[in-house]
Amino acid sequence: MVFACTRLTSIVKILKKSKEVVEESNPQQRVLRRLFRYSFSDWKLILLGSFFLFIVSSAEVFVPLLTGRLLSSVAYKDPYPKFRTNLLLFVGAYFIGILFGGFRLWVFSVCVARLSIRLRTKLFQTYLQQEIGFFDTHESGKLLSRLNHDTEIMSTTVANNVSQCIGSVFKFIGIILVMFKLNAYLTLICIVGTPVILVVIKLSGNTSRRVSEKVQNLTADSSEVSEEAIQSIRTVRSFANENGEIKRYTSILQQAYGALVAQAGLASVQKWFVDMGSVGLSATILTYGAKLVRENRLPGSDMLSFIMCQLALGPILSDISQIYSSLKTAAGASESVFEYIDRSIEQKPSGDYKPDEFRGEIEFQDVTLTYPARPNEKAISNVSFRIEPGKTYAFVGPSGSGKSTCLNLLERFYDPNEGKVLIDGHEIQEYDHKYLHQKITLVGQEPILFNRTIRQNILYAMDENEDENQEKSEAAVVEQDAIVESAAKEADAHTFISGLVDGYNTPCGQRGTQLSGGQKQRVSIARAIIRKPNILLLDEATSALDPISERLIQESLVQNNQQKRTVLISAHRLSTFEKCDRIFVICKGKLVEQGSHEELMAIENGVYQELVRRQLTDLGDSQL
Structure with missing residues (x-):
């Protein structure tokens, strides 16, 4: 019994150590989890938005299937009642998606605004609590860039992309289930090719995060230069050094431009691989699906619906890849912001001594x-x-x-x-x-x-x-x-x-x-x-x-x-x-x-x- 307890304790320690190693090796995941926790106070809104999102995604799952059936009714000249039924279902699915999609957009937009306020307030509060020596060694332009630019990236990117990611996952799972219902063999072919695309998304996302951090640092540098020049405009004008300040500013912007071009190139390569992978899968599925139709093992209408579902998967995978890159960008911004929020104040904390008499010796x-x-x-x-x-x-x-x-x-x-x-x-x-x-x-x-x-x-x-906005008596x-x-x-x-x-x-x-x-x-x-x-x-x-x-x-x-x-x-x-x-x-x-x-x-x-x-x-x- 003692031996078993000892072994169990050792296993628990190993698991904890493994978890710490994983977290150290994936700091961006830890940062994103922490960022998500800042949204927990809006859990009721998030739950409501997720409900709308589930309805929208469910409606959009059936759109490819209903599109295929509607086109099949036209192509095979089905009776009008059947065509009308397919048309009504098609329009109804789209209407539900549009209606609840508007509600979803409003709810998550409110979440973005509330998250942005919380992040900015927390960071601003952290700034004002720092010792004066902190401001002696940190440029104000960079501090303001973190406060205004990086927090906006964090709130907007995370809130919007998380909702899109959840919706894309819902649609992906739903469409896969519909595809299994239509034909399991064709669905397996589709699933086998998906991991390759996901690996490309993973690799490009890691690279995008590093480039994004560089872009954010250069943006902070440009903010510092512009703020300093504007606040010191009389000195700049006195020495007729306007061109020098412009040269400094544009030099940093050119560096940022180079990083942005590299980031855009990565996004393009990622899109090429995802889209080419989708085309390859489509060609394979069409070849095998045509064989099944010729052998009467699959109805033509089901084949058409399956193709519509498979084509819908391409944009979903592309959206997921873009969302992944955007979340990596948010992780880069979050690391800089949380670095300031977590900073320990080096000055000794103030006491609570408040004597009734203060002589001033x-x-x-x-x-x-x-x-x-x-x-x-x-x-x-x-x-x-x-x-x-x-x-x-x-x-x-x-x-x-x-x-x-x-x-x-x-x-x-x-x-x-x-x-x-x-x-x-x-x-x-x-x-x-x-x-x-x-x-x-x-x-x-x-x-x-x-x-x-x-x-x-x-x-x-x-x-x-403190109460200057409060109305006072005459x-x-x-x-x-x-x-x-x-x-x-x-x-x-x-x-x-x-x-x-x-x-x-x-x-x-x-x-x-x-x-x-x-x-x-x-x-x-x-x-x-x-x-x-x-x-x-x-x-x-x-x-x-x-x-x-x-x-x-x-x-x-x-x-x-x-x-x-x-x-x-x-x-x-x-x-x-x-x-x-x-x-x-x-x-x-x-x-x-x-x-x-x-x-x-x-x-x-x-x-x-x-x-x-x-x-x-x-x-x-x-x-x-």
């Missing part, structure tokens, strides 16, 4: 960071400092020294490779993600506005933004408008906004292109302070403003800091940081000096002193 303890896109270069190294709540601090230093990196760590765009970032004594990753970003807000040196109105861009920072709208205007005034943006024709309802354009650089920065500052953050991060946030506007905003945000928020500034201008409570001097990724403006100026031959001296003599910091 910040401490860096020997922090070192290396950006994912530059793994061999340290952005900052062993940086330590402490920031007291309610005060204003500045990070100064040459370009690329690591000033913005310190602010990026506080936004938790990246986690340090070494050391700790503490807020109120807790590591930053312990805080709840949404809670943390309600307390800390960043205005970047390249402010990005959405293609919405100025009002909607400022309200983007508010929780109410009192709520008035109160919200007052909050928006208050934030705009604090950011010195209300005057220029009021001067626009549509005021706060003025569209900003894609990435804020309808506004000037200074206007974008002021709207971005308003968007940041409307949330009333405890910690405000300004990364060159006033670099595009004139000195007067910059002074007004600084007086509002820094000198008249009624909320007693902690303000951290990364800047190059002396006027921006000289009145800060404390200044951190970063040079080549290291904290080299810290203190007030007066204390740092007292350091002989110090980095800060040299920086200020060069600014005062209009040399700038580029030579540091």
Whole structure:
């Protein structure tokens, strides 16, 4: 008994191992099975569509038989009642196929749309959950191509072709049964030749999948080039490099064209083999069938019906071959999409710490960071400092020294490779993600506005933004408008906004292109302070403003800091940081000096002193 159990366990292990080997050797089958599982939530619609499909296929199975009998009635001059019966059956079969075929098309079209929404939503959700380093190392054009192009191939190809495949299989089995009923010998001849055709379909389908993957990758590359050129059109125009961008784009398209030509060639060869195989089978069946008719072993009417059935098998096999190739194409697209969906987030997950009191005390303890896109270069190294709540601090230093990196760590765009970032004594990753970003807000040196109105861009920072499509009472709208205007005034943006024709309802354009650089920065500052953050991060946030506007905003945000928020500034201008409570001097990724403006100026031959001296003599910091 023990021996038998041991043997049974061994057999089970061998079977499991064999299954794993099969799955590894057929990754496209595993991908397609997974893709089919995404459709299971629509099982009721799929069941309804399959029911319609079964009726359509059943009707179409009898069409060749009824066609043969109808033609036989004409050829042999059967009595009119018999002809009329065959005609009515023929028309009835076609009518049922057309009627329920329309229902089938509608149901499966709905399934395609629902599957596409699920796939796109899942992939988009995956993108937005990735760490910022993921976007540093992946081109946005390729990500958008996967989101828009590959998911469409997956949903459309799979849903449509699966329904066609099921219908073709139903018809194939049904016609074979009818053919057996007419004559078993002729049917066996037909079946013997079918495996050869299926082998050709299998081989060409595998090759088509590899070519399809290449086409999809090249399509993603072309999307990346076009998106980059369009978004950077001012730079392209400034350097008169339109022809260069066109050359890059067409070069990739030419490569894709070559792959598409190869794919079309494969499809043509496959069709030739399938059609030639069908012709060969037809010739063999006609030869043997004619012999049976001459020997009176098969009625002529049955022979005619059999030929009609056999001719109907050719298009069915051709459809199956095309469906197989299309499913291989979908498998190629699915592999790329599922690769992103399955990607593990490399950043530590956020915690759930949401304290009632958030003071905003910040401490860096020997922090070192290396950006994912530059793994061999340290952005900052062993940086330590402490920031007291309610005060204003500045990070100064040459370009690329690591000033913005310190602010990026506080936004938790990246986690340090070494050391700790503490807020109120807790590591930053312990805080709840949404809670943390309600307390800390960043205005970047390249402010990005959405293609919405100025009002909607400022309200983007508010929780109410989640329900912006929901109708609000007039009192709520008035109160919200007052909050928006208050934030705009604090950011010195209300005057220029009021001067626009549509005021706060003025569209900003894609990435804020309808506004000037200074206007974008002021709207971005308003968007940041409307949330009333405890910690405000300004990364060159006033670099595009004139000195007067910059002074007004600084007086509002820094000198008249009624909320007693902690303000951290990364800047190059002396006027921006000289009145800060404390200044951190970063040079080549290291904290080299810290203190007030007066204390740092007292350091002989110090980095800060040299920086200020060069600014005062209009040399700038580029030579540091």
